[in-house]
Amino acid sequence: MKEEILDSLSKISILIVEDDNVALTLLKSALKPYCMSVYTANDGYEGLESFNKNNPDVILTDIHMPMMNGFEMMNEILKTKPHQKFIIFTSYDTDNNLLKSVKAGAALFLKKPIDIEILRSMLMSLSVKSQDKLIKLSHDISINLEREKIYKGGNEVYLTFLQNKLFWLLAYNLNSLVTYDKITEYVYEDENVSKSAIQNIVLRIKKELGIKIKNLSELGYMMTSQR
Structure with a gap:
């Protein structure tokens, strides 16, 4: 199972949007050895710029950030790419946040502190959901x-x-x-x-x-x- 996860991760590019530099560094360090590409941004504006430049397969984003929050960034990205895949993480795991995440287009929802093994499994599930429909x-x-x-x-x-x-x-x-x-x-x-x-x-x-x-x-x- 672990080999399957690692093989799936090696084929995807990821953008991490997080204003906490410690958390951002930990997530990048945990994923970079296994993913095709890992990009980072400190707020929604930087995340939007990185999306426009790099077009990542999956975007991992915090909700509460300065300048532009995660929901605002997601809404802008979905205007360009309606099928973009997201994983949202936050310290405030409420029904309201979960509902807002789903409405905003989030594929999966993860509560902080992040369990890296669960995150890797989530990323694998997103990568294998890719359909071959032409x-x-x-x-x-x-x-x-x-x-x-x-x-x-x-x-x-x-x-x-x-x-x-x-x-x-x-x-x-x-x-x-x-x-x-x-x-x-x-x-x-x-x-x-x-x-x-x-x-x-x-x-x-x-x-x-x-x-x-x-x-x-x-x-x-x-x-x-x-x-």
Whole structure:
């Protein structure tokens, strides 16, 4: 069982958001040797920036933090990636907090002090929940949303860095509008970018994959699945 847990952890990236530096260091030390990547942040704002930059598989977050708390950060992240996986931990284990966690999108809830073995088991359960269900974008193109893989004629294909970030932002929000502001925030990490530059990337994705991405006037873009 332990070997299974360690094997599952080695395939996932994790972001830890915690304002207590001692707790943050302990969690990082306990997970880093076993996980593919471990990122850290001291508050919700830093956590949001790290999410936009690194797109972790699982986010571990405290609730009570300065600047931006865990719930506020989660709500912002879920606007970009509705299926993001979270584990929330807090010292205040009340029914109200648990309910708020579930409504905010938390996958699992853990009370402090953190039991590392329980945390590792939770992470394993999240990693094995990834489904192999494919979503068809066209006759040739299908995607695995959980594993973030693109297939063309059954073979995996790859995009450039910016193309990949934009593609998955649109895929997370399939059949829904993704605004220019959201594209700038997530893909370009709030750097100034022209609409024509975004359009050029969209055109390259459409040309390479042969999929439908609609431009909705001056609002943004929408990727559509095959009906």
